[in-house]
Amino acid sequence: MKKILLATIVAVSALAVSCNYTDAWDVPVVKLGAYEKVFYPTPEEGDLTIRVTSNVAYEARIVDGYEWIKFADTKEAVLPCPGSGDIAVHYGANLYGKRVGRVVLCAEGRTDTVAIKQHGVYQDNFSIFDEDKSIFSSGTTIKVPEAGQSYVIRLNCNEIAANVKTKTTDPDFVTDLLFEHDVLSFTVKPNTYERPRQAQIELSYVNGWEEKVALIIYIDQEYVLRIE
Known part of the structure; x- marks a missing residue:
């Protein structure tokens, strides 16, 4: 039994020495x-x-x-x-x-x-065409009448329309959303909620540096309280 134990100790010691030697000298570090x-x-x-x-x-x-x-x-x-x-x-x-x-x-x-x-000659650009800014009450907010309305807005965009994604926070409220040939069109339905309501339209694309470029338009629809 003592011989077996001694042999085991010797083997473990040899293995430890071997591992230390290999780790220290035989494995080059690739830089x-x-x-x-x-x-x-x-x-x-x-x-x-x-x-x-x-x-x-x-x-x-x-x-x-x-x-x-x-x-x-x-x-x-x-x-x-x-x-x-x-x-x-x-x-x-x-x-x-x-x-x-x-x-x-x-x-x-x-x-x-x-x-x-x-960098490219064309800079990232997603903005409202100057002559169409009269549609907006302030910045990028449109005040929509209670009866609803359809809109056609020209935009400055240096990305092809096929790469531009459009979405709205309320597809039942803002419908027929379409962007093509640098023109955004959509319809706001009549307000039957008996209170003012809001929604957002987002247009976005990912540029060549994998950065998101976006334009957000805010929809603010009126409701006129009727007292009978």
């Missing part, structure tokens, strides 16, 4: 990362430099935006890199709205991502 994680270039064509620190060879890959982002040293979307250094990137002119491209650094199970968020 890989970009100094800057996000770049914000202007709409004009230009160049930028991604500074990378790495103690191993790795690959840089363009995973989003290959049609307008290129490595300066190759026409391919993948660039082999020996270690720490600079990656030269060329980006094209942006004649539209905001857009984002991504470069991923990959090495032995470790990755890092660099986002290139380029």
Whole structure:
């Protein structure tokens, strides 16, 4: 029994020594990362430099935006890199709205991502056409008569209508909601609630930087108290 116990102690001790040795010396720590994680270039064509620190060879890959982002040293979307250094990137002119491209650094199970968020010539814009602002009593509030009314409002929007979502807080109150060709149309039904009532219309889209751009219109419908 003593021999078995002694053998077990020796085996456990050997295992502990082996694990400590492996953890301390045999497993290299892979270091890989970009100094800057996000770049914000202007709409004009230009160049930028991604500074990378790495103690191993790795690959840089363009995973989003290959049609307008290129490595300066190759026409391919993948660039082999020996270690720490600079990656030269060329980006094209942006004649539209905001857009984002991504470069991923990959090495032995470790990755890092660099986002290139380029501004566009067109700025995010969702506003009421100047000549149609007379419809609104204040800001973005419409005072609707008790009898109800239909509205057609022109809007300034730098996004195609197909990408714009519309919704109302009360679809039974505000109906026929439609946005196309930068024109918003809807109908407010007669007020039978015997009290004033309110609703909201929201138009929104998500831009190229995955940001929500929205315009909210407030509906304030009257009710005239009748004393018989």
